Structure formats: structure tokens, C-alpha cells
Amino acid sequence: MIKMHVRKDDQVFVLTGKDTGKTGKVLDVDKDNSRVLVEGVNIVTKHKKPRGRNQQGGIIKQEAFISASNVMLVCSKCKRPxxxxxxxxxxxxxxxxxxxxxxxxxxxxxxxx
Ligand SMILES: [Zn+2]
Structure with missing residues (x-):
């Protein structure tokens, strides 16, 4: 198993990418691919097609996984990445x-x- 430096519910700081400098909570960890899902980070827009009569299509925004190497843990004690x-x-x-x-x-x- 790959050792991850961050875990679910950690607060992390984003080091690279379009959300550099943001902090957020780890929502999910993909150990197999060393990726993490961080709240409010790497938001992607998905177009959803209407399916059936009761479901409307539209634009959905949701987080996408980013590489775990792009984030740093925010220490709960000193509050620094x-x-x-x-x-x-x-x-x-x-x-x-x-x-x-x-x-x-x-x-x-x-x-x-
Ligand atoms: Zn510390």
C-alpha cells in the first residue's frame, strides 16, 4: 500500500495548480493513484443531460481529484502548511x-x- 501523507478530514494547503494557496478539507483519498479530493479545490463543471421527465439537465460543479503531492498538510497545532x-x-x-x-x-x- 502506498503511504499517504494526508488523510480524510485533514486540512490541506494547495501548492500548485489553479487553486494554489487555498486550503480545504480532504473529502476523499484515492490511495491507489495517490490522489486526493479537497473541498472547494479543483472544481470542474460538468454538463448534465436531462434524463427522463423528472430530472433536469444543467451545470454541476464538483471537486475533482488532484495529486496528493500537490497538497501539504496544515498542522492542527501551528496552523501552518x-x-x-x-x-x-x-x-x-x-x-x-x-x-x-x-x-x-x-x-x-x-x-x-
Ligand atoms: Zn505544526
Whole structure:
């Protein structure tokens, strides 16, 4: 499995593309392709054709996946876009740490073996 530096519900900062400088919440993560869906970022317009009598056609705006390498985690402690690291605690727990302020961001939940 590919290790991702961001996860669902993270706040991330966009580094490149048309939404550079925006921050948003990660709505979904596509681990297989290392892509993320970020709220309000990379909005694409889709034209929807009317289907049947009860459904109207129109323009739908929705987020599209962007490469995970284009975003940086916003640290919940120092509120800055930060590089993250991993650390194993004395009790064997793996945590994500902010390389900016050094604080522990959260625990990486692992499947029990
Ligand atoms: Zn931090």
C-alpha cells in the first residue's frame, strides 16, 4: 500500500495548480493513484443531460481529484502548511508529527496483525 501523507478530514494547503494557496478539507483519498479530493479545490463543471421527465439537465460543479503531492498538510497545532514525519512512540504507537513545530498531529491507526 502506498503511504499517504494526508488523510480524510485533514486540512490541506494547495501548492500548485489553479487553486494554489487555498486550503480545504480532504473529502476523499484515492490511495491507489495517490490522489486526493479537497473541498472547494479543483472544481470542474460538468454538463448534465436531462434524463427522463423528472430530472433536469444543467451545470454541476464538483471537486475533482488532484495529486496528493500537490497538497501539504496544515498542522492542527501551528496552523501552518507543514511537512509531516512519522515517529514511533515508546508504547509502539505510530504518530504523525509536524516537522514545523514538532508537535504530534495524530496517531496512525494500524490494522492489527
Ligand atoms: Zn505544526
Amino acid at each position: 507543514s511537512k509531516t514525519g512519522r515517529k514511533i512512540m515508546e508504547n509502539g504507537e505510530k504518530v504523525r508529527i509536524c516537522k514545523g513545530c514538532g508537535e504530534i498531529i495524530d496517531t496512525i491507526r494500524q490494522a492489527r496483525t
